[in-house]
Amino acid sequence: MSSLYRLIYTSFRKPECNEHEIQNILASCKKNNPKRDITGILLHSDKRFIQYIEGNKDEVVELYELIKKDSRHTSVNQRNFEAIDDRIFPSWEMGYKDLDMVQFNTDASVADQKTFNGIIKGELDFDDNALRILQLFFKMA
């Protein structure tokens, strides 16, 4: 029986990781993740990445090991890794969204903005509330 896991990490985008490289990363996601039955989202700003991946435990771990070695980012920091009952991104859409804080900040409640900013800065853990905000942000962006 396969076990479903989720993994969340944050990292810093290297300055050399320009828009063209971002497109290359996205192309890799689109090509490889459906084959591995990995779903999730990848969010970025000028300086940071947040990726949420979910799927079979071995596939998740393998993919994460690969991503960690990628020279387009640095300080890759695993923030959450645990078994889950269901996917929260059931279809493959490795949604790729620019972390446009302005849009998020105008649409979200003050409490959610604070939590989201704390998550991005690495000050808070990913709990259920943080995941809800991540989904909220993804729908908005």
Ligand SMILES: Cc1cc2nc3c(=O)[nH]c(=O)nc-3n(C[C@H](O)[C@H](O)[C@H](O)COP(=O)(O)O)c2cc1C
């Ligand atoms: C922030 C970040 C996120 C990435 N996410 C994925 C991913 O979800 N799936 C994937 O296959 N590659 C991802 N990559 C790229 C991998 O590190 C690697 O370059 C790629 O899988 C190589 O496969 P390819 O030669 O088939 O493109 C990511 C890279 C970065 C920097």
